[in-house]
Amino acid sequence: MPSYGFLSSHPPTKCGLATFNSALAASLTADGTRGGIVRVTDPGDDLRSGSGVVHTWSTGGPAGWRDAAAALNTFDVAIVQHEYGIYPGTDGEDILPLLRRLTGPSIVVLHTVLRRPSARQKSLLEQIVAAAGAIVTMTNTARDRLIVGYAVPPGKVTVIPHGVGEHVGVPVERRARPHLLTWGLIGPGKGVEWSLRALARLQHLDPTPTYTVAGRTHPKVLEHHGETYRSGLHQLGAELGVAHAVDYQDVYHDLPTLGRLIRSADVVVLPYDSQEQVTSGVLIEAVAAGVPVVATAFPHAVELLTGGPGLVVPHRDPAALATAIGRILTEPGLAARLAGRAWPLAAQPRWPTVAARYAALAERLIATQPLIAARPLIVNPAAVGVATAVGVAAVGVAPA
Template sequence: MMIRYGFLSTHPPTRCGLATFNAALAAHLGEGGVVRIAANGDDPTPVPGVVHTWTTTTPAGWRDSAEVLSTFDVAVVQHEYGIYPGRDGSEVLSVLRRLTVPSLVVLHTVLTYPTESQKSLLEEIVAAADAVVTITKAARDRLLVGYAVDAAKVSVIPHGTSDYAGPPSSRGAQPHLLTWGLLGPGKGIEWALRGLARLRDLEPPPVYTVAGRTHPKVIEHHGEAYRASLHQLGAALGIAHNVRYESSYLDDAALGELVRSADIIVLPYDSTEQVTSGVLVEAVAARIPVVATAFPHAVELLTDGPGLLVPHKNPTALATAIRRILTKPALAATLRQRNGHAEPALRWPAVAQQYHDVAARLVAAHHRPVAVAGK
């Protein structure tokens, strides 16, 4: 079935995980257009595929956005608190209620302890949507247990991945640790630095690359204070010479080469709520051993999988896990072989097909003749 998709989301040139996710999904679903959510000051550069821009400072911008989305067969709405106008982003609900076509809402955050406003809003979003997708089973379980929602509407479709797997790219003599993604408080890099300081006795000691620009919202409110604090901490710990900061934006080819050069992907995130991590999925699919704090998505993918879990904010545990992988080749080989989660089902074409299957059911139901009593 040919379906024309309308997408509502942040989108490139905005650089955030949600924009990257939406761009990949839109590219693999094919025919359609994007209604881009843009904060005041976002790069206004026109992007192919964007048919309308909803600037968050535009009064009642939801109305025009809903009208544009209703020209497609299905509206795919990315939901994250804080990207839409209104309290907790409540104006997305106005869009959903005004649509004249079926809607599929992708939930990127499901909080265990939401405020009353956040809980009520998410329940109303699910009620207004025709279908809802969570990216992990943990998010679905949390949604069904903690919120009053219709379970029949909810499907689990994994986060898609690029194809970064392949032979290792060039590596130096030192073991290479890597963290990538937008930088900001909560990323936990300070714990990784403290862990790295506990590995100086290794011969040779590992080098740690932190790749990614500072998150635009962090820049807006705090400038580069977090990045500066990391530089200061590295110097104080005596490991600055073993840490590389790559702050330029990397395209897929450059990022793939960087990922394949890593011996271990380190995800020292502070959040205990994170049910979706695109970086984690990409790391697993690339078959690189992962050391991650026990946030929900990591617990789901790494338990008996290709990585080790450690407690939050615990540099000693981080260092111990990294040391085990670097000094025990058999363990590293075992972790690389635990690639059950990295099967083709995680690649974007397969993930997009799952979205298409849900959308096709919605379109079919939308066009099904309504039975008239007595006929």
């Protein structure tokens, strides 16, 4: 069995990529396979080393990609989580020289594929695809967007769904009043304000619903704007007369607690403003838990919920949001039909199954891509507007 080096943010950092990487690494090494985490940290992160961390790449230091690459080169295969902004440099451009320095095959997992990238963003992602051994997207929407909108070889792209936890077996804890739930890191774009406005439109129901907003403020939002967004939600709730019905849980729940919270919900509400989101871990966790979902029409929701276990509504439309939630809470049999539509559950494998697909992809790469010496870093300055240094290239690549 090959050994795996994982490059990503990682616990104790609290974000979607860290949670994803932790679950994937744990599943791929559960049988004793050797693995190690190269953890990417921002200034201000909790610097305590999480389980399995073999090296820390601090984005505050120069050229940290060299040492990070050296650490990954002690493993047979590198699995790299990619999202614009996680790595140093404009749009995280320092990931490119790292990929080119790897001596073994790499799998790059794309968490974001922009529909309208800037020229530099497009160029950077195309070069990442070229440097990687294989690319993984977690939805067909992301794969199609990548192949149509970027110059990439289709045969290099594999769809492996986001893994999900075992929430279905968690006992259902029904509450006396209908329970609406939104969770995840909080900040502008989360769309909670639209849910509050929808909640105000549901006050005619008997009993009236309650609404839980679970999650801490996103670290980057907190760093630049403090708690302005959260304070604005409290103020809006008071103005709408629904503050008494909203429970803000400013915590990052562990998995057992989160599972119980999800299973207590009658409706999971995902009112996101984004029209770009091709992967949502929150969405698939809700679907896998068998809870009906009402979501705005971001790409992953359209792909997963259309004809499936939820309802899709227009963005920034509290009336449509309220109507959809109200239907699930009052229309006889609708909630049961949505929760009982099993095809999405089959399409969203549990983590061990997902890990097996990554392992199979890694073994194919090893079989067809013998280890080679470290490649020179060659950048096209005309394409990305960067200068190269003498010897090893000093990279500054396209923004994302």
